Amino acid sequence: MIHLHQPQVGQEELDAVAEVFASKWLGHGPRTRAFEAAFAAHLHVGAEHVAFLNSGTAGLFLAVESLDLKEGDEVVLPSLSFVAAANAVVASGGRPVFCDVDRRTLNPSAEDIERVVGERTKAVLVLHYGGSPGDIVRIAELCRRIGVPLIEDAACSVASTVDGRAVGTLGDFAMWSFDAMKVMVCGDGGMLYARDPEAAARARRLAYHGLAQPTGFGYAQVSSRWWELDIPEVGRRAIGNDLTAAIGAVQLRRLPELVGRRRELAELYDRELAGVPGLLLPPPLPDGHESTYYFYWVQMAPGVRDEVANELRAAGIYTTFRYAPLHRVPAYGSTDLVLPGSDYASDRTLCLPLHPGLDDEDVRIVAAALRKAVEARRPDRAPGPTA
Numbered sequence: 001m002i003h004l005h006q007p008q009v010g011q012e013e014l015d016a017v018a019e020v021f022a023s024k025w026l027g028h029g030p031r032t033r034a035f036e037a038a039f040a041a042h043l044h045v046g047a048e049h050v051a052f053l054n055s056g057t058a059g060l061f062l063a064v065e066s067l068d069l070k071e072g073d074e075v076v077l078p079s080l081s082f083v084a085a086a087n088a089v090v091a092s093g094g095r096p097v098f099c100d101v102d103r104r105t106l107n108p109s110a111e112d113i114e115r116v117v118g119e120r121t122k123a124v125l126v127l128h129y130g131g132s133p134g135d136i137v138r139i140a141e142l143c144r145r146i147g148v149p150l151i152e153d154a155a156c157s158v159a160s161t162v163d164g165r166a167v168g169t170l171g172d173f174a175m176w177s178f179d180a181m182k183v184m185v186c187g188d189g190g191m192l193y194a195r196d197p198e199a200a201a202r203a204r205r206l207a208y209h210g211l212a213q214p215t216g217f218g219y220a221q222v223s224s225r226w227w228e229l230d231i232p233e234v235g236r237r238a239i240g241n242d243l244t245a246a247i248g249a250v251q252l253r254r255l256p257e258l259v260g261r262r263r264e265l266a267e268l269y270d271r272e273l274a275g276v277p278g279l280l281l282p283p284p285l286p287d288g289h290e291s292t293y294y295f296y297w298v299q300m301a302p303g304v305r306d307e308v309a310n311e312l313r314a315a316g317i318y319t320t321f322r323y324a325p326l327h328r329v330p331a332y333g334s335t336d337l338v339l340p341g342s343d344y345a346s347d348r349t350l351c352l353p354l355h356p357g358l359d360d361e362d363v364r365i366v367a368a369a370l371r372k373a374v375e376a377r378r379p380d381r382a383p384g385p386t387a
């Protein structure tokens with residue numbers, strides 16, 4: 001089976017894990033702090049702005065919790081978002097309000113967001129589809145203009161930049177995911193960024209039971225009653241640990257190599273799939289934008305997409321569509337919404353295998369199978385207008 005994603009871990013990561021075993025310190029400790037410092041440097045921010053967590057989802061929940069939403073408060077997010085984004089809003093007592101996306105980039109424009117912003121809007125939460133930064137600069141400007149915080153779900157875009165600026169640092173909060181399917185992995189883990197160091201400190205407390213001071217060995221060096229609890233605000237346990245941080249630190253060093261290979265594979269798909277009738281390829285990146293190449297996606301006529309996905313699966317090639325439109329999920333109460341861009345993209349888009357474990361021949365096999373499957377269904381079924 002040619003898989004969609006596959007983690008790239010090897011001897012360097014194993015050596016880092018062995019070193020953590022030998023230290024007998026597996027929990028949150030020096031390697032966590034070193035990983036936070038290295039990741040902050042990668043973003044060109046200070047380490048006081050970031051916190052290493054046990055998942056990207058925890059980062060989303062903590063970012064939304066930091067908004068202190070009241071009942072009826074709204075958070076605007078694209079319908080094509082990861083499910084945890086909407087869950088984080090609902091869990092914090094807010095209401096997710098879904099906006100549309102561009103049918104080709106699958107990212108929202110500033111106008112898509114502005115169209116649904118209202119008096120109760122308390123934040124905007126956007127991802128960067130497949131690692132493409134999208135309209136994030138104008139969205140950040142819009143959020144500043146209307147005075148609402150911007151949360152970037154940067155799970156797809158760990159190495160994406162706009163004019164050299166790290167995606168995730170354009171808004172007020174951001175999180176990255178290092179789960180087993182991401183561009184850099186550590187098993188499970190996530191990083192939270194907050195522009196305001198106070199907000200980052202609060203998120204850190206909330207990620208560790210709400211404790212103002214840790215109660216362990218470290219605190220025993222500065223307090224004579226280190227076991228006592230000081231909880232200004234209740235929290236939960238969502239911190240990362242030294243084992244996963246050690247893996248993350250190696251992956252971060254390898255990031256240029258991992259992303260570089262993804263870019264090569266994406267460019268190979270571009271060449272192999274150019275000119276197939278009835279098949280649309282990802283739009284080119286605007287000048288000044290760098291992507292992490294988390295997804296390589298194609299678009300075709302709706303029924304064709306589903307048939308092709310199943311034909312490829314039967315041929316040992318796993319493809320899928322991310323992210324299923326949340327406005328169609330009854331749990332979020334917006335099934336009567338009509339979002340033409342989101343509907344267009346959801347019915348036509350297919351994400352192809354893309355990870356550095358693929359060799360060029362794998363990409364040629366996928367491209368040939370896709371070309372054959374699409375051509376067999378042409379010419380009567382085209383994807384439809386792209387704007």
Ligand SMILES: Cc1ncc(COP(=O)(O)O)c(C=O)c1O
Binds near residue numbers: 190
């Ligand atoms: C866009 C996006 N946001 C958030 C997450 C959640 O990250 P995690 O799996 O680390 O909780 C994911 C995971 O798939 C994701 O793809």
